Amino acid sequence: MGFLDMRQWLAQLEQHGELRRIKAEVDWDREIGAVTRRVLEKKGPALLFENVKGYSGGRCTKLFASGLGSRGRLALALGFPHDAGNRELVQHVMKMNRATVPPVIVDSGPVKEVIVRGDAIDQTEFPVPKWHYLEGGRYIHTFSSIVTRDPETGIMNVGMYRGMIGRKDTAPFLLVKGGQHWGAHFVKWAARGKPMPVACVIGWDPVMSFLSGSPLPAGVCEYDVMGGYRGEPARLVRCETVDLEVPAGAEIVIEGFISDDPASYESEGPFGEYTGYVSDLPTPRPTMKISCITHRRDPIFCGSLEGTLPGSYSENSVMSSVQRAAIAWNILSGAGIPGILDVYAPPITNGVNIRIQIKKHYQGQPKQIAAALWGNSAAQYRYKHVIVVEEDIDPSDDEQVEWAYAHRVNAGEGGVVIFPGIFGSPIDPSTPLEDRNVEQLGTGLWNRMLIDATRSWKHPRQARWNNERFPPTVKPHDDDTARVETRWAEYGLDDL
Ligand SMILES: Cc1cc2nc3c(=O)[nH]c(=O)nc-3n(C[C@H](O)[C@H](O)[C@H](O)COP(=O)(O)O)c2cc1C
Ligand SMILES: [Mn+2]
Structure with missing residues (x-):
């Protein structure tokens, strides 16, 4: 079922006309990022850069980007036809997020074909782009799956977190202690006075990227869920220098440790973030010291152009539009809320805005929906604005x-609810800087908003309105529509 490795995924994309090989020489310094942005704007294919300036020989010569850069390619990666619909994909993901098949450990695999240690370690041997002219450096981890282990439970976590090349063997990361799952691990390792062992996996089954970029519940090992999606266990090998396991067929694995000692922190950023804005000043961040790199022969490096703007959706927002909707729907069904018909996360918002379609069962239901979403840790970077609509409004149809929103919302009567000062994203440019101080606050602060665009039950039903709470719309009566249909040609309108 699953793709065994990234090379099979590339072959699959190529078969579907969804991969373009760029054979012209392209500069890793800003040019790759600008090309990738332009291709995203044109809703174009995934890209394999085969001729990166300065990388024609040596350890690694190729860079793959934008694999999951469209809904159609994400559908392919999940085993669906290219044109699968929102509900179909979202419901599949809801189900598979709960299926687990544990991984198996094997003795060796292609990722061990080349092993680099000590002084030989140099991240600049990989064709790592400086994606955007304002970025603080070359971002090596934009689509890597980062493996850590909870020192208490022994359970591994796989998450996607950005990291930049520092020195040739160091990488500062955006690692927020009160945030994602590796942040919780980091706090526990620090309490033991030990640096956290880390393994960064670059290039494997696209389902690994899909899941590492998605908030599954804490304590769930993403490798188990990958097994469920693939319909077969992930085959893992032990790392060389850290007590962690990584896919045997991965392209590149970077192993090392992250210390909590501020003296070891290096400067990270600015970075072009998922919001479409470039983050502010460089900031000292927890920094990985690399102890070993293992890779396949002739490895393919993999990265992603982050940042969504109107007209160009990043891989993150494509993944989010399906995964964050599925996670929201699972939260709502877990909370026992009746009548959820569809959940839509507009890709342009990365799931920061989410639309819930319901068959309304009672008046306070939209507030219950918002409360359930905002109370869940999966809401940290998402679900800032929740819009609830009824069954006659297609949540994926902006109009x-x-x-x-225009005619069913009465803001002063509870149609708009603001929940101030709740946990949220520390990288939202709309919030004041003091609400983004993660050192002081642990994480960011958000003022979240519910827009209840359902018809209020405080309006009594009216006999003259066909026993509804709102008056009839201007849509003609069915009988009149039928009559017009039959006489359409007679009116001389059949060219319309
Ligand atoms: C391309 C991409 C880049 C991301 N970068 C970061 C990051 O730098 N820091 C972060 O905390 N989360 C980042 N995220 C979001 C996390 O991957 C996401 O919240 C995920 O749930 C983390 O895994 P975890 O829930 O196991 O911690 C990124 C997601 C994607 C798809
Ligand atoms: Mn996790």
Whole structure:
């Protein structure tokens, strides 16, 4: 079922006309990022850069980007046809997020074909782009799956977190202690006075990227869930210098340790973030000291152009539009809320805005929905704005949602609810800097908003309105529509 490795995924993309090989020489310094942005704007294919300036020989000569850069390619990666619909994909992901098949440990695999240690370690041997002119350096981890282990439970976590090349063997990361799962691990390792062992996996089954970029519940090992998605266990090998396991067929694995000693922190950023804005000043961050690199022969490096702007959706937002909807729907069904019909996360918002379609069962239901979402840790970077609509409004149709927003919302009567000062994203440019001080606050602060675009039950039903709470719309009566259909040609309108 699953793709065994990234090379099979590339072959699959190529078969579907979804991969373009770039044979012209392209500069890793800004040019790769600009090309990738332009291709995303044109809704184009995934890209394999085969001729990166300065990398024609040596350890690694190729760079793969934008594999999951469209809904169609994400559908392929999940085993669906290219044109699978929102609900179909979201419901599949809801189910598979709960299926687990534990990994198996094997003795060796292609990722051990080349092993680099000590002084020979140099991250600049890989064709790592400086994606954007304002970025603080070359971002080596934009689509890597980062493996850590909870020192208490022994359970591994796999998450996607950005990291930059520092020195040739160091990488500062955006590692937020009160944030994602590796942040919780980091706090526990620090309490033991030990640096946290880390393994960064670059290039394998796209389902690994899909899951490492998604908040599954704490304590769930993403390798188990990958097994569920693949319909077969992930085959893992032990790392060389850290007590962690990584896919035997991965392209590149970087092993090392991250210390909590501020003296070891290096400067990270600015970075072009998922919001579409470039983050502010460089900041000292927890920094990985690399102890070993293992890779396949002729490895393919993999990265992603982060940042969504109107007209160009990053891989993150494509993945988020399916995964964050699925996670929200699972949260709502877990909370026992009735009548959820569809959940839509507009890709342009990365799941920061989310639309819930319901068959309304009671008046306070939209507030219950918002409360359930905002109370879940998966809401840290997402679900800032929740819009609830009813069954006659398609949540994926902007015009229908806007109409309901205009005419069913009475902001002063509870149609708009603001929940101030709740946990949230520390990288939201709309919040004041003091609300983004993770050293002081642990994580960011958000003022979240619910827009209840359902018809209020405080309006009594009216006999003259066909026993509804709102008056009839201007849509003609069915009988009149039928009559017009039959006489359409007679009116001389059949060219319309
Ligand atoms: C391309 C990409 C880059 C990301 N970069 C970061 C990051 O730098 N820091 C971070 O905390 N989360 C980042 N995220 C979000 C996390 O991957 C996401 O919250 C995920 O749930 C983390 O895994 P965890 O839930 O196991 O901690 C990124 C996601 C994607 C898809
Ligand atoms: Mn996790």
